[in-house]
Amino acid sequence: MGAYQAFCKTEEMCIVSLPIVFIHRTAEDHVGLCMQQAKYSNPSSRVILIGSPENKYLSAENTEHFLLSRFYQSAQAFSFVYKHSTSNTYEYNLFCFQRWFILRDFMRSQGIERCCYLDSDVMLYTDISKRDNEDFDDFTFEYTWTTVCDLEKLNQFCDYATKFFRDPLHYQTLLQFAKEIGDAPISDMVLFILFHNYALRRKATYGIVANGFFDHNLNCPFAPSCPQADSQDGKKQIYQKNGALYCKITGTTDYLSAHSLHFQGHSKAYIPYFRSQDIPNTDDFMYFDYPTCKWVPAKP
Structure with missing residues (x-):
């Protein structure tokens, strides 16, 4: 090959x-x-x-x-x-x-x-x-x-x-x-x-590139200089719409596309629930509820 x-x-x-x-x-x-x-x-x-x-x-x-x-x-x-x-x-x-x-x-x-x-x-x-x-x-x-x-x-x-x-x-x-x-x-x-x-003399992106984000750590917020994402149970709150994943920018109606998620530490337990083929593919936003490990409808 x-x-x-x-x-x-x-x-x-x-x-x-x-x-x-x-x-x-x-x-x-x-x-x-x-x-x-x-x-x-x-x-x-x-x-x-x-x-x-x-x-x-x-x-x-x-x-x-x-x-x-x-x-x-x-x-x-x-x-x-x-x-x-x-x-x-x-x-x-x-x-x-x-x-x-x-x-x-x-x-x-x-x-x-x-x-x-x-x-x-x-x-x-x-x-x-x-x-x-x-x-x-x-x-x-x-x-x-x-x-x-x-x-x-x-x-x-x-x-x-x-x-x-x-x-x-x-x-x-x-x-x-x-x-x-x-x-x-x-x-x-x-x-x-x-x-x-x-x-390399490159500027910091904090993972926010290409109209989305490469996750630093599911258990951590974005860098202080970046817009912050809604959180739940000490982790980024992750939404889905039409099978694609997002986080929601706190205090706004804006969503940022997830290029990747980093399930560091104990968050590895959530990996089986985040396979693309197992994520609901709905027209309306849903979010992953960490305590129940289920995708539930998001409030409009």
Whole structure:
């Protein structure tokens, strides 16, 4: 199978489908649900899990599975320069950095120049390949859990990560930056922000791009500088109309389309209720009621 697939609107206009990649080591059923959702919303894209022998069963016939161990060499090399400075476990935090080396080496081996990377608890509702590349110019490398990245910039990030951990002065810069943004623990998320803001010199989108939003975290509001969404039970209140998902901007009658939802932490329990084929397809707005796990009519 080739690195890319293409679908054509006309003979003159073909759209190259971006591969969608997940990296996950353990066998958890929600991973398979997120992969199937990505395939449902991106039927012409390759949907790929880089994982372990234990989770190969999560890849259905229309998705692909590759062993993580095949792409681990440069990730292993990074482990020798990594410094641990967080309350998260050593293995977990190290792997959060290593996954970018794994993704880079996988893309090289497959001849993939650009892909969409998703964490294994992200449900995707937009066809990434049909979006203009410019939609992602500022969003690339902003979120570790949802990003569209090209191989050139991923190479640059891997070199960046190695430099910031290997060189004592750069590591002190990283520690100082983490302190300045709120005493954040050292993680790939912090390095992403540093890379996005200062190496790539991109402005923050907070996930609000292409007339919708890529969710930061279902359990969290939008960034303070952004319009806020209605919430319920400590989570964003999610609406549906005609099978598409939205949040409602607080104090207005405006709705913002959900490109993705990030079911972080205990919110993973809601993933089975948010598969596109299980969402009501009604002309009127309905919202998901978290306590009952049911879609109910919204007030006009």
